[in-house]
Amino acid sequence: MPDTPRPYRIAPRYLANADADDSEALQPLLDADWARSQDQEGNTFVTAPDLRARLAHLPGSDGRVLWKAGAGPDAFAPPEWLVTFDNQTPPEVVADFTTALADTYTHGPDAYLNRNDRTVGVDTCLQLLAEGWSLDPATPFLTYRSPDRLVRLHVRDTPLRHEAETAGDTERWLFEVGPPGQVWYATASSRLPEHLLQALTTAVTDPSPVQRNMRRIDLDHLPHQATATPSVPTSLEAARIRAATSRSTSSPSSRQPAPAALPAPIGASTAVTPRRSPP
Structure with a gap:
């Protein structure tokens, strides 16, 4: 029987693939009526009506960064803050952040720009500690680890050049998600407003399951800490089951093969200690 894709629910979602x-x-x-445009390389750009906030989806560009979001004081000014997601980030994570950005935009520039020109994050970090995260003293940064050890938030507590941050050369906040060898990254610069940093943190760490159409061979490449549970049968599988049941009912004496059993859930939640440091 061919190894055809079928729907699975993958949990936690931050261990699901980006497919x-x-x-x-x-x-x-x-x-929210942001304008959409596209270049010849297939990159998509979405711009707010006042031209101050924007999102870029960059599948046609070189490098690992797939998503960039930022906002500035006017259409021609460099961004005041930058958020990025790499090409292995589950798109549901990005969608949660863009939902928060769209809502924030409706409250005006004071909501989506950091008017105080200050580093934020104290409230966010205190909330993580209250939720059972721990500080790792073994890194050169302030590193917060989630209870399952699969999400790390690295905070650079040294002075950073604003121009270097908005160019993507460095970052104040670096989320490192997944076990060694299967890590994806999200970053944020210093002047991201606190409520957007909190929205980003919530999006990255949300354990809710997501659906993926996967083959058995694809399941083997999931992190072993992830759990994959079959979703409802496909319409074709359901039709085959109904046909087999009908034949069995109408001809009790005939021996019909039973429908294929649904694959059992795979994976179990375990803890790992990441081995890589942030770039």
């Missing part, structure tokens, strides 16, 4: 519909991350901004 899903990227348009989900663009839609909250498009629904």
